[in-house]
Amino acid sequence: MAKARPGRKKLKSGGCPGLTSGHKAATPLLLINIRQLLTLRAGSAPRRGRELAELSIIEDGAVLCEAGRIVAVGKTRDALRDSWLKGKRKRVREIDCRGKVVLPGFVDSHTHPVFTAPRLVDFEKRTAGASYEEIAAAGGGIRWSVEGVRRASREELAQHVLAALEGMAAQGTTTVEAKSGYGLSTEAELKSLLAVRDAAAHWPGTVVATLLGAHVVPREHLRHPEKYVREVCELMIPQAAQQKLAEFVDVFCDRGAFSPEHAQSVLQAATDNGLGTRAHVCQLSPCTLAPLLASKPASFDHLDFVSDEDVERLSRSQTVATLVPGANYFLGLERYPPARRLIESGAAVALATDYNPGTSPTTSMPFILSLACTHLKMSPAEAISAATINGACALLRQNSKGSIEPGKDADLAVFDVADYREIAYWFGMNRCWTTVIGGELREHK
Numbered sequence: 001m002a003k004a005r006p007g008r009k010k011l012k013s014g015g016c017p018g019l020t021s022g023h024k025a026a027t028p029l030l031l032i033n034i035r036q037l038l039t040l041r042a043g044s045a046p047r048r049g050r051e052l053a054e055l056s057i058i059e060d061g062a063v064l065c066e067a068g069r070i071v072a073v074g075k076t077r078d079a080l081r082d083s084w085l086k087g088k089r090k091r092v093r094e095i096d097c098r099g100k101v102v103l104p105g106f107v108d109s110h111t112h113p114v115f116t117a118p119r120l121v122d123f124e125k126r127t128a129g130a131s132y133e134e135i136a137a138a139g140g141g142i143r144w145s146v147e148g149v150r151r152a153s154r155e156e157l158a159q160h161v162l163a164a165l166e167g168m169a170a171q172g173t174t175t176v177e178a179k180s181g182y183g184l185s186t187e188a189e190l191k192s193l194l195a196v197r198d199a200a201a202h203w204p205g206t207v208v209a210t211l212l213g214a215h216v217v218p219r220e221h222l223r224h225p226e227k228y229v230r231e232v233c234e235l236m237i238p239q240a241a242q243q244k245l246a247e248f249v250d251v252f253c254d255r256g257a258f259s260p261e262h263a264q265s266v267l268q269a270a271t272d273n274g275l276g277t278r279a280h281v282c283q284l285s286p287c288t289l290a291p292l293l294a295s296k297p298a299s300f301d302h303l304d305f306v307s308d309e310d311v312e313r314l315s316r317s318q319t320v321a322t323l324v325p326g327a328n329y330f331l332g333l334e335r336y337p338p339a340r341r342l343i344e345s346g347a348a349v350a351l352a353t354d355y356n357p358g359t360s361p362t363t364s365m366p367f368i369l370s371l372a373c374t375h376l377k378m379s380p381a382e383a384i385s386a387a388t389i390n391g392a393c394a395l396l397r398q399n400s401k402g403s404i405e406p407g408k409d410a411d412l413a414v415f416d417v418a419d420y421r422e423i424a425y426w427f428g429m430n431r432c433w434t435t436v437i438g439g440e441l442r443e444h445k
């Protein structure tokens, strides 16, 4: 088996009622008899072009985890012959994964979990034919969710975030990016980020927080959006950075949200305050990406209306193209983001849920994989790479997440399927058997 020295990283404590760990963190965990072990080892990160379909599968595989890290990966027969293991077998917890598929835990690199209620009126209006923009103009949409978040306590918001994280882990997700964005005032945005931090402390997985103060212009600033942009740049971003509440700053640059000029100011303020950048772009209308690329964003998300010139630009950049087809599905759109064009040009494509109450109320990465295959025409193998190693790149976590290799964090998803393609094949049902986070086994069905 390929090995590394066991990591010295201290395990984060679980302590969350929904995610009880089945053994003490110090106990090494050995998964054996894995029918297909999808390692996604080596290769360049992010994966581009043909590399996206390379999963580096080991049949009858085994993975050994200790102290939160993966320490060895290989065939089961080699693992059982290993002298280290023979000496310690009694104190190793063994999990028989016969007939199952093991892959890196999903990295859901785009979610909006800080909200209080579903948007059922919008949902119903849409079934009667109203569009996303018509609903927003009539007082629904993002601004409707703002009322609830401003009224809610930090504790209440944290409970909602934690419930979402638990739902994600139950479907194989172990790393989550979580945005604020329904507060739209310095106070309510910082409260949202504190709620993300509180929820993350009770969840064993990894949470990467993003400030999305520039989601839309709040009602009270509609006449003078530049005043709000100034608040985002001069108050929200510096305070979030000082309090270490966010790693990234995001901006929604589109018709009905922020102009490219305002978006540039927001991203520049992020850079000036030492934060990373990412942006929602080309969801509702085309926009030019060149000026926004100046801040070297970790990711551009949506990209439904991306131009050929910008696809070319993306293929030459380190910025990941994150596709969120759950939003197209839920809005009942015929148009989906141009995954094939992006992949064939050499852009680094990732997939995420875009979990949010208005356009993508799902915590399920397997469902997003299904959409990627049926609507974006990605192969199941491409979809898996996009949801693991490339998602990790979109969060700048490629050195610790997204593949099963010695030295990386022991974050794994175990699916009760005989072939990895089934992960994207079944939809509307959960085939995730268990999740391993930081070397700890989540109780399974």
Ligand SMILES: [Zn+2]
Residues within 6 Å of the ligand: 110, 112, 280, 354, 356
């Ligand atoms: Zn979004």
